[in-house]
């Protein structure tokens with residue numbers, strides 16, 4: 001079953017064509033690495049997949065999805081656990097999903113710390129925890145390894161592998177190495 005399908009997609013931004021005729025699909029349990037130099041259109045592809053940007057031509061079909069973008073989307077004033085619980089509530093997920101995500105990203109000891117006091121890497125992991133707790137089958141991760149140390153990249157890779165093992169699918173746009181065994185690659 002495909003969780004994301006691009007059919008002959010053309011993407012233009014600011015009057016400039018970024019890519020055209022792009023077709024690929026990501027199946028349940030699958031992974032897709034989106035690579036390319038700065039400005040190639042990796043973030044734009046993720047935004048197309050998220051439904052935040054319209055294709056100039058072609059079609060994008062996606063099931064329920066969760067997006068990790070540059071801002072973490074977490075309320076900076078709330079303790080981390082409450083900021084995550086807010087989104088989990090909107091996504092209809094139980095509190096246990098938040099606790100599991102905090103544990104998976106080694107954030108449980110920071111649960112009561114306001115989001116604004118987290119370090120860059122901790123905030124990135126917090127954004128990943130929001131995605132992990134969303135219950136969405138399709139994860140769209142834009143530069144998820146930015147700001148992460150080597151150990152945290154290992155946590156990210158394990159999180160992705162566990163989601164895929166449960167039948168989820170993951171799209172990762174990255175200029176840093178992120179291990180996703182068996183993933184396809186879209187090189188822009």
Ligand SMILES: Nc1ncnc2c1ncn2[C@@H]1O[C@H](COP(=O)(O)OP(=O)(O)OP(=O)(O)O)[C@@H](O)[C@H]1O
Pocket residue numbers: 013014018036037038039040041042043044045175
């Ligand atoms: N809102 C916008 N309006 C006009 N042009 C835009 C807009 N957002 C991005 N662009 C342009 O689209 C091109 C692709 O940007 P995008 O962020 O998708 O690339 P990227 O591959 O993710 O780059 P990077 O590796 O630097 O993050 C760039 O030339 C950028 O200037």
